[in-house]
Amino acid sequence: MSMTAGLSESGMRPQRGFTLIEVLIAALVLSIGLLGLGGLQSISLKMNQGSYLRTQATTLAYEIADAMRANRGNAASYVGEYDADCDDEFARTGDDVIGDDTAEWSNRLACSLHGGSGSIVVNTSGDRIEATIAVIWNETRYGGGEAQSFSFTTEL
Secondary structure (H helix, E strand, O other): OOOOOOOOOOOOOOOOOOOHHHHHHHHHHHHHHHHHHHHHHHHHHHHHHHHHHHHHHHHHHHHHHHHHHHOHHHHHHHOEEEEOOOOOOOOOOOOOHHHHHHHHHHHHHHHHOOOOEEEEEEEEEOOEEEEEEEEEEEOHHHOOOOEEEEEEEEEO
């Protein structure tokens, strides 16, 4: 056996394994990547919640429009600003359709949307009845920081 076993032609031993610096740099790159992934997940969650609230607002606006369409002859009676506190035990009285519709809608706004409120404006022109429905809610609790709104106009 020769004395130069394990030595390369230049007289140095071949490198085996990683140095501590290489391992630390790899750990740093990995940790920065994981922090970025965590931030992306946080933003995604926030945007998903905002999307859910917009869907709720749209559904609630179309819900009252359908109630007004079902009671087209009295659509002008739905006009107003609606802002209530959430009542988990809300029940329709059955005495007044318009009062029940608007009270239920107002309650659902408050229960489904943080700071939810709404307004209804009706314009009539001959046989044509046009309703503008607006829903407003606050996304502060979810990191949005400001009031959001959804509004649409439909012919009944």
